[in-house]
Amino acid sequence: MGPGRNAPAQGALVLTGTRPNRQRRKSQKSYSRRDPADLKPGLAARQAAARLLSAVTESRASLDGLLDPAGGNPAFTGLGEQDRLLVRAILLSALRHLQVIDAFIDRLVDNPLPEGAKALRQVLRVGAAQILYLDVPDRAAVDLAVTQADSDPRNRRFAGLVNALLRRMTREKEMLLPEIAAITPDFPDWFESRLRAAYKSEAEAILSMLSQPPAIDVTVKDDPGGWAEKLGGVVLPTGSVRIARPDGPVSGLPGFDAGAWWVQDAAASLPAQMFSRLEGLEIADLCAAPGGKTAQLALAGARVTACDQSATRLERLRGNLARLGLDVSTQLTRAQDLIAPEGFDGVLLDAPCSSTGTVRRHPDIPYTKGPDDIMRLARVQRDLLDHAAGLVRPGGELVFSNCSLDPEEGEEMVAGFLSDHPAWTIRPMDGSRWPGLENAITAKGEIRTHPAMLADEDPRLAGLDGFYAVLLARQ
Numbered sequence: 001m002g003p004g005r006n007a008p009a010q011g012a013l014v015l016t017g018t019r020p021n022r023q024r025r026k027s028q029k030s031y032s033r034r035d036p037a038d039l040k041p042g043l044a045a046r047q048a049a050a051r052l053l054s055a056v057t058e059s060r061a062s063l064d065g066l067l068d069p070a071g072g073n074p075a076f077t078g079l080g081e082q083d084r085l086l087v088r089a090i091l092l093s094a095l096r097h098l099q100v101i102d103a104f105i106d107r108l109v110d111n112p113l114p115e116g117a118k119a120l121r122q123v124l125r126v127g128a129a130q131i132l133y134l135d136v137p138d139r140a141a142v143d144l145a146v147t148q149a150d151s152d153p154r155n156r157r158f159a160g161l162v163n164a165l166l167r168r169m170t171r172e173k174e175m176l177l178p179e180i181a182a183i184t185p186d187f188p189d190w191f192e193s194r195l196r197a198a199y200k201s202e203a204e205a206i207l208s209m210l211s212q213p214p215a216i217d218v219t220v221k222d223d224p225g226g227w228a229e230k231l232g233g234v235v236l237p238t239g240s241v242r243i244a245r246p247d248g249p250v251s252g253l254p255g256f257d258a259g260a261w262w263v264q265d266a267a268a269s270l271p272a273q274m275f276s277r278l279e280g281l282e283i284a285d286l287c288a289a290p291g292g293k294t295a296q297l298a299l300a301g302a303r304v305t306a307c308d309q310s311a312t313r314l315e316r317l318r319g320n321l322a323r324l325g326l327d328v329s330t331q332l333t334r335a336q337d338l339i340a341p342e343g344f345d346g347v348l349l350d351a352p353c354s355s356t357g358t359v360r361r362h363p364d365i366p367y368t369k370g371p372d373d374i375m376r377l378a379r380v381q382r383d384l385l386d387h388a389a390g391l392v393r394p395g396g397e398l399v400f401s402n403c404s405l406d407p408e409e410g411e412e413m414v415a416g417f418l419s420d421h422p423a424w425t426i427r428p429m430d431g432s433r434w435p436g437l438e439n440a441i442t443a444k445g446e447i448r449t450h451p452a453m454l455a456d457e458d459p460r461l462a463g464l465d466g467f468y469a470v471l472l473a474r475q
């Protein structure tokens with residue numbers, strides 16, 4: 001925490017109920033008569049954003065789950081399309097910059113907001129995210145935050161404070177935001193300290209990339225150069241095509257309906273490329289949904305059995321593979337329960353993990369996961385890896401991968417596996433295979449990518465998800 005972060009700014013606001021009683025009674029009356037969300041366009045979206053932000057930061061609910069169009073939170077799924085887009089944008093910005101937003105709020109109040117004033121903090125965060133990071137007129141952001149506070153009995157007495165604080169934020173953001181951002185860590189302590197310990201001199205660059213929205217990478221069935229031209233993108237060392245974020249949904253881009261490509265971060269496309277050979281081989285993809293790597297394996301000519309423990313996710317995989325016109329056999333099963341007496345030529349285990357390598361697109365992770373999850377997931381991965389190894393025929397190969405940046409879920413876990421399984425060795429990757437990504441190959445020949453890789457002058461085209469992947473060979 002930087003010096004002065006908690007020092008009250010000149011003219012800091014005092015945290016009290018600031019609305020005069022007469023006015024408060026009036027607003028209470030109107031609240032009981034009619035829900036203000038009916039009266040003020042955009043209010044329901046802000047209310048939903050505050051509710052969902054509270055679910056993420058206070059109950060560790062996953063943002064993806066809350067925003068799922070099918071099974072998501074009704075406060076979100078009940079909104080119209082434009083409001084849903086706005087809520088998503090507010091939440092992504094609020095979570096990417098939560099530490100700075102909180103520091104800014106704390107700078108503007110005389111005393112820290114009380115622990116119990118959680119609902120108030122969420123209203124302020126939602127207002128601040130719009131004022132500081134989104135293209136929403138300041139006045140609309142402030143007015144809606146005040147109405148939002150006024151319409152909630154827990155916050156009504158703070159409506160005056162919300163008004164004064166956010167108005168002041170609009171006036172002082174140009175001067176104060178750079179200063180506060182410069183002295184405030186981007187992420188919670190646990191997250192930053194683990195990254196710094198693991199990545200040392202590279203940690204600063206990784207941390208700064210993690211709060212940037214990522215580009216979109218697509219894996220093409222063929223002709224990356226041709227598709228880069230059609231999609232206005234560039235070809236990456238992985239063979240993926242990278243495009244700047246389009247205005248509309250990716251499903252509207254050329255080639256989507258025809259199944260010419262699928263969205264997959266360039267780093268996520270590496271594990272399936274690591275097998276020495278795939279054509280005509282029997283490969284099990286054990287944690288397969290939504291199927292990005294399954295599609296690569298099938299496209300390379302493997303006979304793929306794709307397994308997943310989630311029926312809904314496996315259904316998505318089937319839909320994705322159908323769009324791509326690729327044929328695989330699927331099995332709804334926990335990987336630990338898969339029995340294959342004949343074994344497979346190869347197994348891909350893209351294991352469940354803390355997903356800390358994907359914070360650019362999932363900025364809730366530093367708030368919904370913690371060190372305990374990393375320890376627990378490393379144990380799950382080790383159990384899955386032990387079982388997966390038993391499914392590989394002698395002479396066969398196993399790729400283990402995940403999208404965590406934490407060595408405990410990658411390098412360290414695999415080192416433990418190798419010391420307990422002398423018949424297995426690492427088959428090292430050749431650094432020249434992906435020109436431009438030579439620095440992603442570890443001394444042992446594993447792949448370790450992180451978001452500061454694939455730097456680009458255009459920040460919209462820079463970066464890479466964090467991934468760990470290793471090719472293991474059985475004697």
Ligand SMILES: C[S@@+](CC[C@H](N)C(=O)[O-])C[C@H]1O[C@@H](n2cnc3c(N)ncnc32)[C@H](O)[C@@H]1O
Nearest residue numbers: 287288289290291292293308309310334335350
């Ligand atoms: C990181 S995602 C896999 C992404 C996928 N490989 C791809 O490239 O599209 C992890 C998947 O593992 C599944 N999963 C988690 N634990 C599992 C287990 N014990 N057995 C089988 N699937 C599991 C989850 O349902 C989820 O779909």
